[in-house]
Amino acid sequence: MPELLIQLAIILVKVVALTFVVVLPLVPVSVYFERRFSAVIQDRVGPNRVGIPLSLLGFKKDFHFFGLVQPVADGLKLFLKEDFTPAHVRTAFYWMAPALTVIPALITVCVVPFGSPITIFGHTEKLVIADLDVGPLFVFAVSSLSVYGITLAGWSSNSKFPFIGGVRSTAQMISYEISLGLSIIPVLLYFGELNLGRIVQHQAENGWLLLPFWKNGQISLPDMQTALFWIPAFISFIIFTISIFAETNRMPFDLPECETELVGGYHTEYSSMKFALFFMGEYAAMVIGSALIITLFLGGWSVGFGADKFINDLKIGEFQIGGLIHLGVFVAKLVAFILFFILVRWTVPRFRYDQLMKLGWVIFFEAALINVFLAALIIAAPELTAAIIGTGAVLLVALTGAVIWVAKVSEERPKPLRL
Amino acid sequence: MAVVKLQRPKLNFGEKVYFGALIKGFFLTMTHAVKSLRGRSMGAKSLESSGLGVTMQFPEQRWDSHFPDYYRGAPALVTDEQGRERCVSCQLCEFICPPKAIRIKPGEIPSDDPWAKVEKRPAEFDIDMIRCIYCGMCEEVCPEQAIFLRKDYLITGLKRADMVHDKKKLYEIGGVRTGLVNKWNELK
Numbered sequence: 001m002p003e004l005l006i007q008l009a010i011i012l013v014k015v016v017a018l019t020f021v022v023v024l025p026l027v028p029v030s031v032y033f034e035r036r037f038s039a040v041i042q043d044r045v046g047p048n049r050v051g052i053p054l055s056l057l058g059f060k061k062d063f064h065f066f067g068l069v070q071p072v073a074d075g076l077k078l079f080l081k082e083d084f085t086p087a088h089v090r091t092a093f094y095w096m097a098p099a100l101t102v103i104p105a106l107i108t109v110c111v112v113p114f115g116s117p118i119t120i121f122g123h124t125e126k127l128v129i130a131d132l133d134v135g136p137l138f139v140f141a142v143s144s145l146s147v148y149g150i151t152l153a154g155w156s157s158n159s160k161f162p163f164i165g166g167v168r169s170t171a172q173m174i175s176y177e178i179s180l181g182l183s184i185i186p187v188l189l190y191f192g193e194l195n196l197g198r199i200v201q202h203q204a205e206n207g208w209l210l211l212p213f214w215k216n217g218q219i220s221l222p223d224m225q226t227a228l229f230w231i232p233a234f235i236s237f238i239i240f241t242i243s244i245f246a247e248t249n250r251m252p253f254d255l256p257e258c259e260t261e262l263v264g265g266y267h268t269e270y271s272s273m274k275f276a277l278f279f280m281g282e283y284a285a286m287v288i289g290s291a292l293i294i295t296l297f298l299g300g301w302s303v304g305f306g307a308d309k310f311i312n313d314l315k316i317g318e319f320q321i322g323g324l325i326h327l328g329v330f331v332a333k334l335v336a337f338i339l340f341f342i343l344v345r346w347t348v349p350r351f352r353y354d355q356l357m358k359l360g361w362v363i364f365f366e367a368a369l370i371n372v373f374l375a376a377l378i379i380a381a382p383e384l385t386a387a388i389i390g391t392g393a394v395l396l397v398a399l400t401g402a403v404i405w406v407a408k409v410s411e412e413r414p415k416p417l418r419l
Numbered sequence: 420m421a422v423v424k425l426q427r428p429k430l431n432f433g434e435k436v437y438f439g440a441l442i443k444g445f446f447l448t449m450t451h452a453v454k455s456l457r458g459r460s461m462g463a464k465s466l467e468s469s470g471l472g473v474t475m476q477f478p479e480q481r482w483d484s485h486f487p488d489y490y491r492g493a494p495a496l497v498t499d500e501q502g503r504e505r506c507v508s509c510q511l512c513e514f515i516c517p518p519k520a521i522r523i524k525p526g527e528i529p530s531d532d533p534w535a536k537v538e539k540r541p542a543e544f545d546i547d548m549i550r551c552i553y554c555g556m557c558e559e560v561c562p563e564q565a566i567f568l569r570k571d572y573l574i575t576g577l578k579r580a581d582m583v584h585d586k587k588k589l590y591e592i593g594g595v596r597t598g599l600v601n602k603w604n605e606l607k
Contacts (some may be wrong), residue, residue, distance in 0.1 A: 040452045043472035231491040347444040 027283045030073030083272035093156035100149030110136045113197040118323030135196035152329040157269040165265030167258030176246040176362040182368035185241035186375030200300030206300035232375035238400035244289035251345030290337035301326035491568040495593030505565030508541040512557035520550035544586040
């Protein structure tokens with residue numbers, strides 16, 4: 001019985017620590033970065049004032065912290081705003097929708113490995129809430145539920161703009177889920193594994209998927225097969241990253257909530273904390289998305305170049321602190337990737353809706369599909385004879401050509417009979 | 420009307436692939452970011468930037484010394500070199516004021532006053548700064564050159580009553596203005 005209680009306590013501590021101490025604070029921090037970084041790009045200053053108002057307590061100077069307290073002020077403002085429910089909404093769904101967007105995003109946190117296992121008093125504990133053997137599948141299954149939140153928000157608001165936003169978002173998220181799922185199949189083929197923790201462990205020992213420059217902890221050039229596999233891995237990375245942008249409704253694909261044409265999209269009718277929940281869900285999805293990209297392609301918590309074994313063995317007395325260092329590395333990578341998200345948002349102009357759909361269905365879907373075969377061929381090559389490899393390569397090239405030709409032909413519009 | 424047929428520009432392969440343009444865009448935004456962090460943004464110097472972007476950070480830095488001569492700030496009443504109130508409460512400014520911000524209550528100058536021959540001065544002179552639109556018509560219409568738009572722009576208050584400038588406040592902002600109208604002068 002006490003063992004069970006200790007188990008439960010450990011799980012509870014992990015849930016609270018990893019969700020509410022590591023991931024959730026990243027949401028306001030990324031909002032802050034978004035505002036400061038966009039300001040810097042646009043030659044402005046951004047929020048740099050809100051700090052600790054020491055002058056209210058009789059001190060001489062306020063403490064600014066570069067405005068890092070701004071998100072707290074924003075949150076407080078949203079709490080204190082009037083929570084207005086319009087009379088024309090379908091109340092039950094209207095209330096349910098914000099929760100349905102946030103909760104899936106936060107649930108997916110539980111399979112992300114945040115660091116290598118830590119050992120306290122001889123007890124080894126993995127830094128992941130649920131060490132599932134179906135990691136990426138679980139993430140896709142749960143995170144696609146957030147479509148319901150957005151769709152219900154659009155429909156239950158019972159007004160035009162949110163409805164268009166909701167419909168757009170549904171179509172977009174469902175379309176990009178396909179290329180999202182297909183694009184990581186090569187990665188899963190390569191690792192032969194669906195457990196995210198073991199995938200990261202493998203990358204720490206044998207080189208990140210996109211940086212395979214060490215093997216068994218020794219720095220060395222990759223062998224032929226790994227080097228060749230870098231090509232499908234990179235294609236996967238690009239498709240996966242861009243699909244994550246589309247899944248999180250981020251800027252180049254933010255048609256569900258474009259301010260210019262849809263006022264605010266699906267959350268037009270929401271105010272106060274309900275709006276904040278949508279906002280939070282969007283940023284939480286962004287954090288989880290980048291966590292997934294880092295875990296699959298960029299080595300998760302590992303420092304790389306054979307340094308991970310050394311870090312793992314660092315000890316203070318009985319306490320192995322390597323896992324905490326890895327946690328720090330993971331968060332640093334996460335913040336770097338979030339900055340990349342923001343840079344993209346303020347760089348790339350928005351797509352038209354038909355271009356968005358075409359990108360998803362005509363380009364990424366096909367590219368991901370061909371990529372699966374390419375990866376399979378490279379992985380299977382050592383066990384096959386040269387003739388079979390050659391035939392496979394020729395078939396693949398022919399297939400690619402055919403797909404490109406079909407895409408091109410479908411582009412051609414019928415000539416008008418009269419001008 | 421003639422029909423003008425526009426040809427869509429033909430894109431070459433590089434332009435169609437779109438990635439080149441993306442990378443170009445990344446470089447553009449990053450150069451802006453780096454320049455703005457170093458305080459070298461375009462126009463940062465002429466706009467007296469604070470060192471971050473082109474923005475002048477307000478309470479610490481002010482634009483005051485760059486005001487043009489024609490800047491129109493808060494309207495104010497002035498006294499002349501002998502300390503006489505210039506305003507004779509003719510109420511022209513009250514009549515011309517488009518948003519009706521000015522309210523004057525004329526008062527008589529007692530006969531034992533050295534300026535008794537001027538006959539009138541305002542007993543009360545209120546300008547509601549919430550209504551004032553800084554158009555400068557009061558200055559233009561004043562026959563005695565008693566009201567001027569000064570360069571003050573930080574007019575704040577915690578309640579509506581604070582935003583009404585009374586006579587005392589107006590003379591305080593306005594100060595003394597010498598040598599324009601001399602018709603009441605003994606020396607003339």
